[in-house]
Amino acid sequence: EADIYQTPRYLVIGTGKKITLECSQTMGHDKMYWYQQDPGMELHLIHYSYGVNSTEKGDLSSESTVSRIRTEHFPLTLESARPSHTSQYLCASSSRAGGPNEQFFGPGTRLTVL
Amino acid sequence: QKEVEQNSGPLSVPEGAIASLNCTYSDRGSQSFFWYRQYSGKSPELIMFIYSNGDKEDGRFTAQLNKASQYVSLLIRDSQPSDSATYLCAVSDTGRRALTFGSGTRLQVQP
Numbered sequence: 001e002a003d004i005y006q007t008p009r010y011l012v013i014g015t016g017k018k019i020t021l022e023c024s025q026t027m028g029h030d031k032m033y034w035y036q037q038d039p040g041m042e043l044h045l046i047h048y049s050y051g052v053n054s055t056e057k058g059d060l061s062s063e064s065t066v067s068r069i070r071t072e073h074f075p076l077t078l079e080s081a082r083p084s085h086t087s088q089y090l091c092a093s094s095s096r097a098g099g100p101n102e103q104f105f106g107p108g109t110r111l112t113v114l
Numbered sequence: 115q116k117e118v119e120q121n122s123g124p125l126s127v128p129e130g131a132i133a134s135l136n137c138t139y140s141d142r143g144s145q146s147f148f149w150y151r152q153y154s155g156k157s158p159e160l161i162m163f164i165y166s167n168g169d170k171e172d173g174r175f176t177a178q179l180n181k182a183s184q185y186v187s188l189l190i191r192d193s194q195p196s197d198s199a200t201y202l203c204a205v206s207d208t209g210r211r212a213l214t215f216g217s218g219t220r221l222q223v224q225p
Contacts, residue, residue, distance in 0.1 A: 033212055041217070042202075042215055042216065042217040042218065043158070043202070043215045045212050048212050058212065090157050090158070101146060101206045101213070102146075102148060102160055102163050103148075103160070103204075103212075103213055104160060105157040105158050105159070106157060107156070107157055108156075108157045
């Protein structure tokens with residue numbers, strides 16, 4: 001079944017640790033995105049990718065980095081986690097091939113940095 | 115001014131009533147419009163999209179678009195308690211590579 005996956009679903013980690021949030025999709029989509037969302041607040045785009053070896057920063061300044069080495073995989077890395085990084089991180093994907101660009105979201109990773 | 119504006123709510127309607135959710139956008143170049151539903155603690159789920167002026171119906175949901183007024187709405191007929199969630203409006207245009215989301219309207223359907 002075509003889907004979008006994120007791991008881990010929940011992560012509690014100490015300040016200064018390096019973390020990688022995984023996102024994979026089996027939908028055959030070429031565009032992928034990372035959003036950050038605090039509880040009850042709006043989604044903010046932090047990174048996006050149009051395809052392999054293509055990554056761009058989004059509207060919200062973020063200390064995270066991303067890579068896109070394979071079409072289906074779009075991991076997000078924080079080199080040194082801080083309490084201000086505590087948030088929910090949502091991965092999404094969409095298809096470039098015509099159409100209105102609807103995005104489909106993964107289940108999210110809830111990150112807590114102590 | 116925010117690019118996509120929604121009333122935060124909560125919008126409270128009785129079970130079986132029609133819920134009307136509204137959204138305005140500032141960029142006249144916007145071409146596609148999306149409605150997502152987000153339950154508390156969950157990720158957004160696409161309900162429907164619209165890109166032509168007028169109405170588009172899908173089951174109990176109807177999206178309405180008026181590009182001249184820069185206004186898009188979502189009607190939910192026969193509202194159920196399970197419809198209680200935050201509804202996000204999102205907008206896309208050819209110049210952007212991603213959707214711009216509103217902050218959402220919280221809907222409460224009272225049994």
